[in-house]
Amino acid sequence: MASYTPLAHLPPYPEPSHGSQDRSEPENHSTPPESLIEPSPPTPLSPEPEPEPAESTETINQPESTHNLIGSWWLELSSLTICLTSFAAIAKWNWTTRYSEPLITFERFDAASRGAWGSLRLIGTFLQHPHWASLGALTTIILLAFEPLIQIILTFEDQPVTVNGTEHAQVPSIDGTQATEATAFIGRSSLLDAGIWTILEGSCAMGFIPFPGPDGKESKYPFGCGSSNVRPDMGIAAAIWNGFSPLITKQNLWPTFTWGYFDDPPDVSNNSPDANLEMSDQTLSITKYTIPEVSLQLSNYNGKSRCASETDLCPDTYLSAKFTTNPGHTISFRELNTLILATQFLQANESWHDNETTWEDTAVTAQECSLFFCINEYETIIEKSILRERVSSSWNIRTPASYDSTIKEVGEFMAYANYTLDMNGAWPELTDLQISIPNQDYSSRAGNLSQQSFNITQASIMSLLKTLKDGFGLADCTSNCTTNTTIYPALGSSQPSSLMSGLGETNNVSLTFETVALSLTKWMRDREFSTTSVVHGDATMFVVITRVKWIFLVFPAVTLILGIVFAALSIRETHRLKRGAWKDSALVTLACAPTGEFRDRLQAAVATGKIFEVGRMAEVMMEYRDGLGNLVLKKEEDQPRV
Structure with missing residues (x-):
């Protein structure tokens, strides 16, 4: 984990403390655990605890039996509409057999047998003379009017359902196949064991x-052994370099110069003779920023920036920093006993680099950053294949007696060196570093966390420290190691270290430390994919729930009953009259057409456009002779004159 602390008002530089290892730890808030490396404000690098199961989200439409029920019901109603038109055709023959009515009524029955518009016209007739025969026409109209409103009967609702990997594999997908590993899974660190000892046990010389x-x-x-006896893990090295990228390209080699141009080196951060060559014969003012408590300073010549490019010989310094692995040599992290590396730095605002301000008017930032080990608990979710994580809890409590030795003097050195993790090149055999979750925190999270502590082997720590120290140019020393001031870009005979170049290029040291911590964290978690230490998540599926508004089904239900009643009465009437069910056959209509003078008068009415007037005036009925029917006028004297 990385943390950051402004150094605007610094307390006196702390002396190495000789206190006990048991010390109060500030609580960091992050989520489900994995051992991680994190930056501080500027703070540390921390190994991660195991993450919460990742969750994936998808939508699955599952057809309900209600769909089939409503669909079948509406299909029956549609079939009923077809039946009703047939029964309307039968009713016109039954009607004329029993009653004498205007000829227009016969025509309206015929129209009703052909569609809803005819049924509407037939309803107009029965408004004057109500009869059960109107039920068929009424039912047809109701069914046609209600059909566009069928959607109000059903409502659809997406309801989230959480299933595990086994249950998810049993859910059919859209194409009928579902992979058993369809749910998301994520790496979980349970132990950090990286780096390799390159010597045989017992072969190191004692010192x-x-x-x-x-x-x-x-x-x-x-x-027994030095740092040179550890082969760093390539994954650690790659993660660190990835965090500091993009790095600047390797600079050109510069010719060697002597100090002969100056009586004394100039009091600027980059006092290399070759970088100050053009300033040797000038009287220039200098503005210096210092933090005496940590012996850190950043100074440049007043005025605009003198570096036109990275190939110029110029003394401009944008970043001045010191690095340490000893908590006692820090301002904000003296009690952090899982510290990996800390830096204190002074950094010039980009406005000077871009020639927007002069050096004396440029803002300078002072901060302290660190990388440390910690355990993080994560809340994770995957939405549309994008992983989103939030650290809900974090702990950096070093278990007492871990990363220790049975040799008394080793424990005394640990206390003297503020419980640093860096033995500075002179390594005795140590136990694993263990970071633990307090009992009260673990008991409330036991359902999410697979373990209460996280171990980091000595070889892993040595490998990590060696890669970082080599990158920043920290040499092994016997105790309380802190580098001298390192500057960037340091154009001249002395080039900055590779990782220092990465810090200088970013223009944001604290953000770079965060990136390094995230890169190392990702490496720690990804390396667990080759083992069984992974967490399978749950899938949140959205199932479509169909709800039926039964109150809206009352109307079509009543209509269905009316249609069935009409059909039953029509069948009963046909059987009672003992006449054929001729329905809407045009041939039957021609066979029963009027004859004689009545037919001639109808033809004349058609010719003059008065057929509907005649139809309303002429009362007709069906007259049967020898089993054959004809439409005849009820009374000759009522026969209309055209």
């Missing part, structure tokens, strides 16, 4: 490192 003991007298701890 002793002196240090001030707790009683003020000199003490010594024995060591």
